[in-house]
Amino acid sequence: MYPLSGSTSASSAAQGEGEPPGRLPVIDRALVLVAGLVVVAVGFVGMTVGLFGWDAGSTLSWWVAQDPNRGRVLVSAVGAALAVIGAAALRPAVRSAGRDRTIVRSTSLGEVHISVRAIQTLARRAASQVQGIREAEVQVTPSSVGDVNVRVILTVAPDEPIPELCDQVQSRIDQYLRQTAGVSCGQIRLVVRGISRDGHRSRSE
Structure with a gap:
């Protein structure tokens, strides 16, 4: 993996759009997997006790x-x-609550609220429009420097100059968020996760 980072800034008014559901992060998938295995194991033991009359209490006491x-x-x-089961149940809810936070813009007619989820969709759209990007997963969090910090996990096409490609992605995201939502970026951090093996260009809308 090749982590690259940079920072930029901007300002003004905005609107957003929703985000389609994506894949669960690795840690969420791991929690769900372990929780599922635990539940299956408990269910199997309960089924064994019921079907075969195993005296689990006596066996456990002796052991x-x-x-x-x-x-x-x-x-x-x-x-x-x-x-683990509790963490698996709570983590998606906590992550969802974080994504539903908003960036507030004050205008002469009142306040405009832009959801972090909408900004995430716009940032992913901007990254996927750069030639040579196969996949882009985006995480957006409020920033103390600008409006938001953006983290993008990329899969790029073969034989692409990665440093130049990452510069283009950072610049594109910064400009696109300023132009479409009036949102400034405190930091845009990129992580190149892999190189695509096929020639198909994938865009996330």
Whole structure:
């Protein structure tokens, strides 16, 4: 991976549009996978007890009695499993709440609120319009310097000059957000995740 970063600025008024649902981030997929495995394991044990009459309580008591430390290990494992399930349930809600935040613009007629989600859609659209970009995943967060910080994960076409390509993406995102939404960028950070193996150009709308 080739991380590159830069910063730019701008100002004024705006409007936005919604964002189609995308793939879950890696950490969310991992949490959901582990939580699913835990639930499946618990369900399998419950099914075994019900179908075959296994006395789980007696077996568990005997197993713990062999070594008192086993009880602490068991409680710790159950607690960890419940923590993972809780994290898997809460994290998407927390991320969604963060994306629904807005950037406020004051005009002579009142306030204009631009959602972070709409800005994210615009930034992804701008990045995907640069020739040589195959895929662009965008994360937008409010910034203390400009209006927003933008992080873009890119997949680029083969044989493209990556530094020049990243300069174009940063410049395009900065200009596009200023022109379409009046939003300034405190920082635009790019991460080149991979090189596309096919010749098909993919654009995220």
